[in-house]
Amino acid sequence: MRILYFAWVREGVGTGEEEVDLPATVTTVAALIDWLATRSPAHAAAFAEPARLRAAVDQEFGPLDASVVGAAEVAIFPPVTGG
Amino acid sequence: MRILYFAWVREGVGTGEEEVDLPATVTTVAALIDWLATRSPAHAAAFAEPARLRAAVDQEFGPLDASVVGAAEVAIFPPVTGG
Amino acid sequence: MIRVLVSPAPIDVAEELAAAEAAGAGAVATFTGLVRADEHADGTVAVLELEHYPGGTERALEKLAAEATARWSLAAATIVHRVGPMRPGERIVFVAAAAPHRDAALDACAFLIDRLKTDAPFWKRETRGSSASWVEARDADDAAAARWGN
Amino acid sequence: MIRVLVSPAPIDVAEELAAAEAAGAGAVATFTGLVRADEHADGTVAVLELEHYPGGTERALEKLAAEATARWSLAAATIVHRVGPMRPGERIVFVAAAAPHRDAALDACAFLIDRLKTDAPFWKRETRGSSASWVEARDADDAAAARWGN
Numbered sequence: 001m002r003i004l005y006f007a008w009v010r011e012g013v014g015t016g017e018e019e020v021d022l023p024a025t026v027t028t029v030a031a032l033i034d035w036l037a038t039r040s041p042a043h044a045a046a047f048a049e050p051a052r053l054r055a056a057v058d059q060e061f062g063p064l065d066a067s068v069v070g071a072a073e074v075a076i077f078p079p080v081t082g083g
Numbered sequence: 084m085r086i087l088y089f090a091w092v093r094e095g096v097g098t099g100e101e102e103v104d105l106p107a108t109v110t111t112v113a114a115l116i117d118w119l120a121t122r123s124p125a126h127a128a129a130f131a132e133p134a135r136l137r138a139a140v141d142q143e144f145g146p147l148d149a150s151v152v153g154a155a156e157v158a159i160f161p162p163v164t165g166g
Numbered sequence: 167m168i169r170v171l172v173s174p175a176p177i178d179v180a181e182e183l184a185a186a187e188a189a190g191a192g193a194v195a196t197f198t199g200l201v202r203a204d205e206h207a208d209g210t211v212a213v214l215e216l217e218h219y220p221g222g223t224e225r226a227l228e229k230l231a232a233e234a235t236a237r238w239s240l241a242a243a244t245i246v247h248r249v250g251p252m253r254p255g256e257r258i259v260f261v262a263a264a265a266p267h268r269d270a271a272l273d274a275c276a277f278l279i280d281r282l283k284t285d286a287p288f289w290k291r292e293t294r295g296s297s298a299s300w301v302e303a304r305d306a307d308d309a310a311a312a313r314w315g316n
Numbered sequence: 317m318i319r320v321l322v323s324p325a326p327i328d329v330a331e332e333l334a335a336a337e338a339a340g341a342g343a344v345a346t347f348t349g350l351v352r353a354d355e356h357a358d359g360t361v362a363v364l365e366l367e368h369y370p371g372g373t374e375r376a377l378e379k380l381a382a383e384a385t386a387r388w389s390l391a392a393a394t395i396v397h398r399v400g401p402m403r404p405g406e407r408i409v410f411v412a413a414a415a416p417h418r419d420a421a422l423d424a425c426a427f428l429i430d431r432l433k434t435d436a437p438f439w440k441r442e443t444r445g446s447s448a449s450w451v452e453a454r455d456a457d458d459a460a461a462a463r464w465g466n
Contacts, residue, residue: 004369006367006369006439007367007441007450008450010367056369056372056437059371059375059376061376061435061437075372077369077437077439078439078453079452079453080433080434080435080436080437080438080439080453081438081439081440081450081452082397082408082432082433082436082437082438082440083268083349083397083409083429083433083436083438087219089218089219089287089289090289090291091300093217139219142219142221142226144226144285144287158219160219161289161300162303163285163286163287163288163289163303164283164288164290164301164303164304165218165247165258165282165283165287165288165289166199166247166259166279166283166286166288166418179330179333180329180333183329183333183348187350187407190405191350191352192350192352193347193348193350194347194348194350195346195347195348195425196345196346196348197343197344197345197346197418197422198333198337198343198345199342199343199418200337200341200342200343200344201342202341202342202416255337255340257337268347268349268430269460271347272347272422272425272426272429275345275422279418279422280418310419
């Protein structure tokens with residue numbers, strides 16, 4: 001699964017993209033974030049406040065309890081500020 | 084006093100502008116219209132439905148009971164349709 | 167900046183928009199009205215002609231722009247209206263409002279065009295085939311203008 | 317016509333507006349957002365940088381334009397958003413909606429910019445003097461987007 005990070009999440013994690021092999025037990029965005037947080041102290045710090053995170057699964061925006069089962073790409077990022 | 088006509092009022096009256104000497108007894112737009120209607124059958128026909136007429140006194144839009152006392156210019160026209 | 171123009175020349179929206187943007191605000195909303203080629207039983211509109219009240223028109227538009235500027239603290243209010251004959255697809259009117267935030271710009275732009283429709287002395291005459299007729303005022307326009315109060 | 321463009325190039329509003337007008341509807345409403353030079357205690361904004369989600373952004377904007385088109389029967393829906401670094405006075409975003417009548421064009425234009433603010437993956441970073449910071453999302457934007465329902 002391809003994981004993408006944007007804005008200060010990207011800066012915190014230290015990369016914009018990584019490939020992961022997800023355990024079958026991780027089925028939601030929230031669980032994915034918890035699991036990613038174990039990869040490094042930088043991940044843990046970037047994900048410290050889940051309320052400040054948003055996500056898209058296969059480019060479809062969704063809540064943190066959205067399913068990631070079978071997804072090819074999950075993006076994790078702050079609330080958007082365009083326009 | 085200068086009287087201006089626009090759109091189908093102008094076409095009905097047959098002129099876009101005329102100068103009139105108003106009797107002192109004519110003090111409102113509505114009274115002015117009644118008085119102008121006596122000038123010709125064309126005026127009378129153009130003013131036959133006062134509800135379809137609008138007016139501006141010295142370029143200030145107002146109701147048909149607005150005063151014309153001391154005015155230099157009164158315009159009489161149909162409801163506007165610009166934009 | 168208040169900009170009012172009534173002219174028989176085609177409306178240059180790029181120039182007008184650039185001038186509104188140059189006022190320095192972060193948000194610019196515009197509305198452009200174009201001659202439609204409505205299909206009616208009596209034929210397509212071939213020519214639309216706009217009559218106006220020289221002097222009275224500019225005065226009404228300046229008053230309207232000033233009212234919008236005061237109400238929404240606009241950095242720029244632009245009203246450009248074409249007069250004379252025009253053809254389907256050509257611009258009749260362009261309004262723009264520039265403000266620090268988008269809600270003010272959007273509301274002021276809607277206000278300008280809604281009120282222009284009821285408060286500015288313009289009259290449309292359509293020519294369809296060989297017959298010409300004056301366009302009737304729409305009750306919907308009065309209702310749209312009324313929602314902004316006095 | 318749905319037109320979506322995400323690009324580091326300056327936005328050509330004259331070209332975009334002409335394309336929206338060419339769709340043949342009588343009413344075109346637009347909104348342009350520009351980089352403001354807000355005066356803060358820590359200095360004027362010197363550079364604004366827009367990051368986005370390549371692929372995901374276009375998909376979100378196309379979905380938004382399609383939703384507006386269906387809801388207001390638009391003849392044209394345009395969303396152009398610049399990305400990368402830009403300076404005060406430059407255009408960040410341009411949206412346009414073309415419809416047969418002005419209320420649909422005005423509402424759809426407001427919908428497009430309100431929903432873009434909350435639904436499209438863009439992130440702003442401001443540089444003021446020597447310090448850069450990510451812009452925080454505004455609750456007011458969520459409220460503005462929410463008034464259009466789902």
